[in-house]
Every structure is written in structure tokens, then in C-alpha cells.
Amino acid sequence: MVAMLIFAGLRREELLWLTKKDVDLKKRIIYVRANKINQEEWQPKTRRSNRAVLISNTLHHYLDSYVAPTDTVWYFPSPS
Numbered sequence: 001m002v003a004m005l006i007f008a009g010l011r012r013e014e015l016l017w018l019t020k021k022d023v024d025l026k027k028r029i030i031y032v033r034a035n036k037i038n039q040e041e042w043q044p045k046t047r048r049s050n051r052a053v054l055i056s057n058t059l060h061h062y063l064d065s066y067v068a069p070t071d072t073v074w075y076f077p078s079p080s
Helices: 002-006 012-016 057-065
Strands: 030-033 036-037 041-042 050-054
Touching: 002 012, 002 057
Parallel strands: none
Antiparallel strands: 030 050, 036 041
16 A cells, blocks of 8 residues: 555545556556445545556556455455
8 A cells, every 4th residue: 555655646545445446457557536336425636537647667566466355346445
């Protein structure tokens, strides 16, 4: 999580609202977009509905070794 904050420049709320479909390691892109999950809505601070953030080589190294849990839609389901 810290690597994503540092190397992608995401805000804390953007990071916490990422779903697995928002992170494309093959294309090396993180999609920061408005989400509605289980009756909860979130919109980026910029109010733009969609933003693409490129994944650097350093960040790709960290994310490539991360295994997102399969039982949830969230990319990072909990801080731990």
C-alpha cells in the first residue's frame, strides 16, 4: 500500500477504493474512478470520473509480488 502511495502518487482515499479491476498490471495502469459498491459511493477529489495512472517499473515490481485476495472486490481489502 505504501509503495502505491509513493510511486503512483495516489491519495489515501483513492488507494482504499481501488478494486481489482482498477489495477491492470499487463497494461501497467491504475484506473482511479468513481465507484459504487454495496450502496456506498465514492468519487475522486478532482470530481473527474476517470483517471489513469501509469505504473512505474519500481511500483510494478512491488505489485507483481502482491496477491490480492480472491474473496473480495477490493484490491487492498484491509490495511493489514
